[in-house]
Amino acid sequence: MNTSPRFNPDAHANVCLLLEGTFPYVRGGVSTWVKQIIEGMPELTFSIIFLGALDGDYSEPAYDIPDNVVHLELHYLLEQEESAESKQSFFSKVKKFRKDFTLNSQMHSVLADSEGTLDKEVTAKFTSLLCGDGAITEKELRHSKESWETVREKYLNAPEGLDFNHFFWTVLSMHGPLFTLGKIAENAPSADLYHSVSTGYSGFLGAMLQSRSGKPYLISEHGIYTKERELDLAQVDWIPEDLDPFRVGLSDDMSYLRAVWIRFFKSLGRMSYASADQVFTLYNGNRLRQIADGCPSSKLEIIPNGVNVRGLRSARRPDGDGVPQVVALIGRVVPIKDIKNFIRAMRIVKEKIPGVEGWLIGPQDEDPDYTHECKLLVESLDLVDTVKFLGFQKPSDIFPQLGLNVLTSVSEGQPLVTLEGYAAGVPAVTTDVGSCAELVYGVSEEDVAIGAAGAVVPIANPGLFADAVVELLGNEDKWLAARKAAIERVERFYDDQDMISRYEQIYRRHLDSETSLEKAS
Numbered sequence: 001m002n003t004s005p006r007f008n009p010d011a012h013a014n015v016c017l018l019l020e021g022t023f024p025y026v027r028g029g030v031s032t033w034v035k036q037i038i039e040g041m042p043e044l045t046f047s048i049i050f051l052g053a054l055d056g057d058y059s060e061p062a063y064d065i066p067d068n069v070v071h072l073e074l075h076y077l078l079e080q081e082e083s084a085e086s087k088q089s090f091f092s093k094v095k096k097f098r099k100d101f102t103l104n105s106q107m108h109s110v111l112a113d114s115e116g117t118l119d120k121e122v123t124a125k126f127t128s129l130l131c132g133d134g135a136i137t138e139k140e141l142r143h144s145k146e147s148w149e150t151v152r153e154k155y156l157n158a159p160e161g162l163d164f165n166h167f168f169w170t171v172l173s174m175h176g177p178l179f180t181l182g183k184i185a186e187n188a189p190s191a192d193l194y195h196s197v198s199t200g201y202s203g204f205l206g207a208m209l210q211s212r213s214g215k216p217y218l219i220s221e222h223g224i225y226t227k228e229r230e231l232d233l234a235q236v237d238w239i240p241e242d243l244d245p246f247r248v249g250l251s252d253d254m255s256y257l258r259a260v261w262i263r264f265f266k267s268l269g270r271m272s273y274a275s276a277d278q279v280f281t282l283y284n285g286n287r288l289r290q291i292a293d294g295c296p297s298s299k300l301e302i303i304p305n306g307v308n309v310r311g312l313r314s315a316r317r318p319d320g321d322g323v324p325q326v327v328a329l330i331g332r333v334v335p336i337k338d339i340k341n342f343i344r345a346m347r348i349v350k351e352k353i354p355g356v357e358g359w360l361i362g363p364q365d366e367d368p369d370y371t372h373e374c375k376l377l378v379e380s381l382d383l384v385d386t387v388k389f390l391g392f393q394k395p396s397d398i399f400p401q402l403g404l405n406v407l408t409s410v411s412e413g414q415p416l417v418t419l420e421g422y423a424a425g426v427p428a429v430t431t432d433v434g435s436c437a438e439l440v441y442g443v444s445e446e447d448v449a450i451g452a453a454g455a456v457v458p459i460a461n462p463g464l465f466a467d468a469v470v471e472l473l474g475n476e477d478k479w480l481a482a483r484k485a486a487i488e489r490v491e492r493f494y495d496d497q498d499m500i501s502r503y504e505q506i507y508r509r510h511l512d513s514e515t516s517l518e519k520a521s
Contacts, residue, residue: 025062174264405428432456
């Protein structure tokens with residue numbers, strides 16, 4: 001293996017993975033899962049289309065690239081922020097283009113309607129707008145009179161008082177990445193099967209590739225893309241509320257423009273679901289959300305995550321070595337992980353267990369402002385000697401030193417890091433998000449009988465979180481019982497060999513079907 005990017009657009013792959021903000025440039029649970037899938041099927045070849053945000057955000061891959069990856073390409077979806085001068089100059093460049101924008105207007109209406117029926121025919125129309133000889137270009141979107149009139153018409157249907165300038169640039173920012181996706185789809189590498197690991201932009205790219213190629217298309221969702229974007233949009237400050245006093249839709253605190261963005265992402269998701277042959281999810285809670293977001297239940301299948309249980313057995317502490325007074329949160333330092341909740345909880349834990357340490361293990365560069373705020377909070381709470389920012393570490397080196405492996409996230413799917421901790425014999429304390437309650441307390445009757453592998457507490461409640469930590473760290477019998485349950489649960493239900501085997505069977509079923517169709521034709 002090596003970390004050198006591979007660009008070989010003529011290489012044919014069995015599976016083309018469509019990855020947005022994850023492997024191989026960004027560390028995290030989804031990236032680990034992608035790596036497991038590729039390395040677990042060395043006899044299959046893979047190509048990767050990676051979608052990032054801004055040019056310059058990604059330099060070298062964060063992971064070794066497996067030998068069976070025959071092609072890797074990187075694309076950026078966002079432009080740098082428009083200057084005031086370039087925005088001003090736009091209005092002097094509106095031109096008359098001959099191209100018919102009727103279909104464009106119809107498609108814009110589809111994106112604005114998160115409840116309407118979508119199918120492969122709708123995706124095919126979108127694909128024709130963005131790919132091929134008759135495609136509309138981004139230049140035409142920005143500078144045509146017809147496009148101007150389309151946006152103006154939509155604005156007139158918005159709440160009275162909404163600032164037009166802000167609305168206009170929001171529409172351009174929203175649609176800009178779609179033109180990049182169109183170019184990617186036109187020049188995508190040949191593959192027998194396309195597999196996106198989310199909906200969103202990469203999911204819509206998969207829908208276009210399926211429409212153009214007729215090849216099988218699969219989606220796997222770890223977290224729910226639209227839910228995570230809703231959380232992101234609730235925190236951004238680039239939608240000024242004073243320009244948009246009318247609040248409608250998704251929550252009392254979400255502005256009209258935030259609601260527009262969410263409807264846009266939901267529509268991309270529904271087109272992704274409509275185009276996919278199968279959709280995979282991690283647990284039933286996600287499945288129900290996907291059905292509510294427009295995925296046909298007949299396409300959905302639950303495949304839990306799995307971890308390398310065999311490899312992590314060596315990281316287990318010997319029996320009788322006591323309970324380490326170390327609590328670790330392994331993950332990115334970003335708001336969705338609610339690192340500040342962890343820090344506040346550690347202040348309470350320290351009052352009851354003076355020698356305790358709290359380790360933050362993971363990348364700190366994804367949101368530098370948030371990382372800085374977290375470090376200031378550590379200083380203000382007098383925790384500099386207690387809470388330590390350790391950056392990326394090898395889990396096998398870290399786990400033997402831990403008493404608890406914790407999560408304070410406000411959103412999760414089925415966190416691999418919790419299962420990895422179980423395999424290494426480390427109990428967990430988590431917030432009640434995603435499938436964490438299932439991981440800690442079990443799902444089936446057989447699973448529940450194993451016992452609790454730690455504790456689950458409400459989100460954003462540092463007091464209850466601290467109580468759960470203190471109860472486990474301060475009671476060796478309870479800790480040992482949780483450790484025993486963690487090991488038994490992961491070995492019985494979450495071994496990565498089972499997960500990889502199921503995906504390999506799915507891949508081969510679709511690949512064999514394609515081969516049969518080619519022979520028949």
